[in-house]
Structure formats: C-alpha cells, structure tokens
Amino acid sequence: MTTTHEAPISTDAPDSLAARTSEGAQQLTSRDVVAAAEGLRELGAVLRVTESEGLKAELEQAPDDETMIINMGPQHPSTHGVLRLMLELRGETVVRCKPIIGYLHTGMERTGEELTYLQGPTNVTRMDYAAPLFTELAFSLTVEKLLEIEVPDRAVWIRMLMTEMNRISSHLLFMATNGMDLGAVSMMLYGWREREEALRFLQEVTGLRMNHNYIRPGGVAADLPDGWRDSVLRLLDMLPERLAQYDTLLNQQPIWRNRLQGIGVITAEECLALGVTGPLLRSTGYDWDLRRDMPYLAFDEVEFEVIVGAYGDCYDRYAIRLAEIHESMKIVRQCLEKMPKGDYRIQDKKVTPPPRARIDESMEALIHHFKIFTEGFKVPEGEAYVSIESPRGELGCYIVSDGSSKPYRMHVRAPSFVNLQTLPHLMHGGLLADGVAIISSVDPILGEVDR
Amino acid sequence: MTDEAAEVGGEETADEREVAPETLFGMLLTRSHDQLVIHPSRADYPALLEALHDAGYHSVIDLTGVDYLTHPGRSGVPASVTTERFEVVVSMINHRDRSRLRMRIQIPESDPVLASAWMLYPGTEAMERETFDMFGISFDGHPDLTRILMPEDWIGHPLRKDYDVGRIPVQFKGAPENR
Numbered sequence: 001m002t003t004t005h006e007a008p009i010s011t012d013a014p015d016s017l018a019a020r021t022s023e024g025a026q027q028l029t030s031r032d033v034v035a036a037a038e039g040l041r042e043l044g045a046v047l048r049v050t051e052s053e054g055l056k057a058e059l060e061q062a063p064d065d066e067t068m069i070i071n072m073g074p075q076h077p078s079t080h081g082v083l084r085l086m087l088e089l090r091g092e093t094v095v096r097c098k099p100i101i102g103y104l105h106t107g108m109e110r111t112g113e114e115l116t117y118l119q120g121p122t123n124v125t126r127m128d129y130a131a132p133l134f135t136e137l138a139f140s141l142t143v144e145k146l147l148e149i150e151v152p153d154r155a156v157w158i159r160m161l162m163t164e165m166n167r168i169s170s171h172l173l174f175m176a177t178n179g180m181d182l183g184a185v186s187m188m189l190y191g192w193r194e195r196e197e198a199l200r201f202l203q204e205v206t207g208l209r210m211n212h213n214y215i216r217p218g219g220v221a222a223d224l225p226d227g228w229r230d231s232v233l234r235l236l237d238m239l240p241e242r243l244a245q246y247d248t249l250l251n252q253q254p255i256w257r258n259r260l261q262g263i264g265v266i267t268a269e270e271c272l273a274l275g276v277t278g279p280l281l282r283s284t285g286y287d288w289d290l291r292r293d294m295p296y297l298a299f300d301e302v303e304f305e306v307i308v309g310a311y312g313d314c315y316d317r318y319a320i321r322l323a324e325i326h327e328s329m330k331i332v333r334q335c336l337e338k339m340p341k342g343d344y345r346i347q348d349k350k351v352t353p354p355p356r357a358r359i360d361e362s363m364e365a366l367i368h369h370f371k372i373f374t375e376g377f378k379v380p381e382g383e384a385y386v387s388i389e390s391p392r393g394e395l396g397c398y399i400v401s402d403g404s405s406k407p408y409r410m411h412v413r414a415p416s417f418v419n420l421q422t423l424p425h426l427m428h429g430g431l432l433a434d435g436v437a438i439i440s441s442v443d444p445i446l447g448e449v450d451r
Numbered sequence: 452m453t454d455e456a457a458e459v460g461g462e463e464t465a466d467e468r469e470v471a472p473e474t475l476f477g478m479l480l481t482r483s484h485d486q487l488v489i490h491p492s493r494a495d496y497p498a499l500l501e502a503l504h505d506a507g508y509h510s511v512i513d514l515t516g517v518d519y520l521t522h523p524g525r526s527g528v529p530a531s532v533t534t535e536r537f538e539v540v541v542s543m544i545n546h547r548d549r550s551r552l553r554m555r556i557q558i559p560e561s562d563p564v565l566a567s568a569w570m571l572y573p574g575t576e577a578m579e580r581e582t583f584d585m586f587g588i589s590f591d592g593h594p595d596l597t598r599i600l601m602p603e604d605w606i607g608h609p610l611r612k613d614y615d616v617g618r619i620p621v622q623f624k625g626a627p628e629n630r
Binding site for chain 2: 101102105107109110114145146148272273274275276277288293294381382383384385387394396398400402408409411413417418420421450451
C-alpha cells in the first residue's frame with residue numbers, strides 16, 4: 001500500500017555523518033530503489049495521460065552513474081526561509097527535485113483549537129507573515145459565516161483597503177527578494193524601501209508592522225485613525241514613480257529578461273491539476289481571480305483588471321505581480337472615494353466587546369467585557385469553508401464548530417503549500433542556477449507552508 | 452452565494468436535482484451555510500472523482516481531515532450516513548461554473564484508509580501526505596506516503612484528539628525559584 005522504502009545510506013553507526021544527516025524515508029533516493037510513481041513525481045510529471053511523457057520519463061531513467069544528488073537548503077538564502085530541496089543533477093541540469101518542508105512547523109492548526117474565536121486571529125496572522133491580514137480575513141469571514149452575521153459596510157471597506165495595502169506590501173517584498181535572488185541587489189534595497197512605506201501605513205492603523213491582529217470576527221479592531229487619507233494619498237502619489245523606476249531598472253534590462261523569460265514554464269492544465277492558484281495560475285493565461293470570479297467583501301463594487309500572462313514563465317509571474325501593484329492601487333483609490341461612514345465593527349453584543357468608556361460606568365458592561373475576553377463567544381455548531389484571493393493564491397479557512405467558544409477544527413488552506421508542488425515540474429530540465437529564479441517566482445512563504 | 456448554489460453542476464445535474472433534490476452526482480447532498488456538501492462513502496469516492504472531473508471540477512482545492520472523537524454527534528450529516536471517527540473533507544472547484552463542492556467522507560477508526568486521488572488530481576499529493584501525518588489516515592495508491600510536516604521519526608499523529616499536547620521543559624538561565 002504505502003511505497004516506503006529503505007534509504008540507501010547506511011545508518012548503522014549512530015553517530016556517522018550519514019546517520020546524522022539522513023532524512024529517512026523523506027530522502028531523495030537513488031533511482032534503483034525509487035518506486036515508479038514516486039519517481040514520476042520527482043521528475044515533475046503532472047498530467048498522466050500522454051504516452052510521450054511516460055516515454056520521456058523512461059528514457060531519463062537510463063544512466064544513473066552520470067548524475068549526482070545534492071542538497072540545497074534549508075539555510076540557503078534563496079529558499080525564502082527554511083525550504084530544503086534535494087536535487088538530482090546531470091551536470092548543471094536538474095533532473096529530479098524533491099522539496100522537503102516542515103522545518104517551521106509549529107502546530108498552528110492545533111494551537112487554533114485551543115484559542116477562542118476572538119484570540120484566533122493572533123494565531124493565524126503568523127502563518128503568512130508577508131501578508132498577515134489575509135489570513136486574519138479568511139479566518140474572520142469563516143467565523144462570520146458560521147455565526148451568520150453581516151459586518152457593517154465601513155468594516156467591509158476598511159478590510160478591503162487594508163488587505164489591498166497588504167497586497168501591495170507583499171508584492172513589493174516579492175520585487176525585493178526576486179531581485180536579490182537574481183543578483184539585482186540594488187532592487188532588493190528599493191523594494192524594501194517601498195515596502196517599508198506601505199508597512200508604515202499599516203502600522204499607523206493597526207499599531208504593528210506585521211502580525212496585526214486587526215481584522216477580527218465581527219469587524220476590525222479599531223477605526224481608521226485621523227489623517228489616514230493623507231497617509232494613503234502620500235503612498236499612492238509616491239508609488240507610481242518608484243514603480244516606473246523598477247520598470248527602467250528591470251524590465252528594460254536584457255540580463256534580467258534573459259534570466260527570467262522562458263524559465264520554469266508551466267501550462268494552465270498542469271496548474272489546475274496541481275490545484276495551483278494565484279499569480280502562478282494567471283501567468284499561464286488562465287483568467288482566474290477570486291476577487292472578480294467569486295467576489296467577497298465588496299470587490300464586485302470596484303473596478304480593476306485581472307492581470308494574466310501568456311507564457312507561464314518566471315518573467316510572466318514577475319510582471320503579473322508588478323502589474324497587480326498598480327491594480328491594487330486602483331482599488332485603494334476607490335476605497336478612498338467610497339469609504340462609508342458608520343461602525344467599524346458589528347454592534348451585536350454577543351460578539352463585540354463593549355466600548356471602553358462604558359466599562360467605567362456600567363457594571364454589566366464590565367461583566368460583559370470580562371466574559372467575552374475570558375470565555376469568548378459561542379459559535380453555533382456547523383462547518384464552513386471560505387476562501388479569499390491572497391497575494392499567493394487561494395487562501396481558504398475551514399472551521400468545524402461544536403457549539404463551544406473554540407473551534408473544534410481549524411484548517412487553513414495555504415496557497416504556498418499547494419504551489420510548492422510545482423517545483424519538481426518547473427525545475428525539471430532547467431539549469432541549477434535557474435532553480436533559484438524558479439523558487440523565487442513561486443514566492444513561497446514558509447510560515448504558511450509549514451504552519 | 453445562492454446564485455452560486457443554483458448554477459452548480461451544469462445542465463445534467465440540474466435535471467437530476469429536480470427529480471431527487473437531495474442528491475448530487477448520486478450522492479446525498481446537504482447545505483451548510485449555502486455551501487454544497489456531498490457525503491460519498493469510501494467505496495464511491497474513486498468513481499465519484501472521475502465523474503466530478505468529467506463534470507468540470509478540475510481542481511481539488513483542499514483536502515484535510517477532521518477527528519470527531521470528542522464530538523461524535525456532529526451536525527450536517529444526513530441521518531442515513533453512518534458517522535465514523537474520522538472525516539476526510541475534500542473541497543473542489545469548478546472554474547467554468549464558478550462553483551464549489553465539498554465532500555465529507557467518513558473514515559472508520561479501525562481501518563483509516565482512503566483511496567488516493569493522486570492519479571487524477573496530482574495536486575492532492577502534499578495534502579494527502581499532510582492528512583496522513585496529522586491524522587494517521589492512509590491513502591491507498593499514494594506515491595510517497597511519508598511524514599511531511601513532522602520529523603520522520605515522530606510518534607503519533609498530532610491533530611488526533613487523543614494526542615497529548617506534549618511540553619518540552621525549557622531551562623531559563625537565572626530563573627527565580629518557586630515560591
């Protein structure tokens with residue numbers, strides 16, 4: 001049934017180098033012991049219909065003595081955290097690849113079962129640390145679906161404004177790291193500089209640069225502060241000029257284009273089969289964005305374009321993210337215009353703690369406040385899955401409630417976790433040096449992969 | 452969300468639902484907050500996947516498990532379905548109809564095995580491995596069913612409800628004594 005097999009490395013002596021570095025059954029093993037199906041996966045075969053692909057795989061099974069299995073990561077700077085890859089190389093060409101993950105696993109789904117629904121966002125926000133507001137949003141929307149409550153309009157638009165700002169900062173971070181991975185180190189500094197400006201706005205509103213715990217079931221934690229419009233406008237005025245600089249620095253530079261164009265190609269069929277979403281899927285020309293196709297919040301009331309590529313290569317994925325910054329700025333501008341007045345959280349006493357001022361004058365408010373923060377609010381029995389479009393793809397949250405104040409099961413469908421499965425396919429047949437470009441273009445956040 | 456529910460499944464299944472409103476693709480259908488949930492048995496699962504693939508559900512978006520050990524009387528399961536300790540929850544998406552479908556498959560504790568969807572949906576590879584790692588549910592036909600998040604030599608499956616949350620003692624330098 002299971003296709004586990006013995007690792008070929010001798011682990012007899014417990015303190016031998018081989019024993020200490022062995023990954024056991026997770027190891028990329030040599031071809032003569034690897035099962036056929038597993039070998040196909042490591043080669044990156046996705047669609048199992050064509051005979052030609054099977055033939056191709058068979059041909060490549062042939063000479064084993066010309067290849068070498070090497071290890072990349074988990075401390076390699078280009079693996080965006082603690083991703084480890086085992087690669088089989090023939091010369092400089094990657095034949096097989098196996099991503100090994102789990103180095104950052106801290107059992108966040110288990111932790112989520114121990115925290116109340118009000119505490120939940122503090123936990124999930126630490127998953128995708130480059131786009132923390134999105135995980136909070138997915139969690140909150142799922143809880144609200146189970147509670148069957150509708151948040152006020154202002155909360156909806158604040159959530160849109162904040163998540164689009166977060167999308168900008170996340171894509172700017174991608175610009176920086178992608179540049180760094182490919183040797184355009186000055187790009188790293190520029191991307192980081194602009195991201196800092198975006199984070200400054202997030203800090204102004206939420207109090208924190210990252211891990212905001214701002215979007216909560218029932219609304220958001222606090223109203224937008226005075227002068228938020230000026231801060232947004234300052235950012236919107238600054239960014240176009242800076243993005244034009246990126247265009248000059250990168251798009252018009254032949255080295256940059258040559259390192260990305262035609263590298264790591266994937267087709268739409270392969271993406272769908274692998275469950276891939278986000279910029280990876282759109283780079284293949286597949287026109288799919290949850291914000292437009294299955295709108296949540298008020299995305300059906302704003303105008304924006306879904307950016308698609310054509311070739312499904314690293315350059316498309318880079319260009320899509322750059323263009324998506326422009327689209328997010330469009331949405332932010334519309335949020336500025338349409339931001340309604342009203343409450344920033346639902347005035348449902350079962351879910352929302354009383355205002356601070358009431359606590360000083362009312363005993364009941366104090367008790368109410370205490371109960372909500374110690375015991376939490378109860379969520380009716382049931383299960384729901386809600387998904388949103390994060391900068392990396394479809395971010396979903398599945399919650400089972402048993403009627404208590406803590407989730408019975410809380411699962412996050414992390415886009416990076418699924419998207420990482422494309423690596424063996426994207427890397428296959430490419431050069432080792434392009435592998436760095438490919439990992440970078442998938443843009444995995446390992447906190448979200450390992451959870 | 453109700454629009455989404457109405458246009459699910461294309462013409463063929465819309466007809467089916469008019470005759471027997473309780474089923475979709477021949478499986479018992481329930482609604483959970485306007486989301487469509489079907490309840491196939493373990494034996495139905497492989498054939499159902501092929502039917503869903505033909506009907507346009509080209510992506511398995513999510514696959515995970517739930518352990519109902521301490522909450523056996525769960526909601527949302529039709530009375531005719533025998534509930535078991537484990538459930539495997541599979542979320543699928545139909546891009547053409549812009550609709551979603553969720554499966555809840557009951558997995559008994561005595562024999563926690565399910566057929567792997569890997570041949571048809573290669574994207575379930577990592578998700579099935581994660582479910583195996585966290586719940587100890589095996590997937591028959593999976594190419595490489597090893598632990599994915601936990602260390603290779605880990606004992607137990609951490610998201611099972613009878614798994615003790617362990618604590619590793621931490622030594623603080625100069626920590627005050629207990630009073």
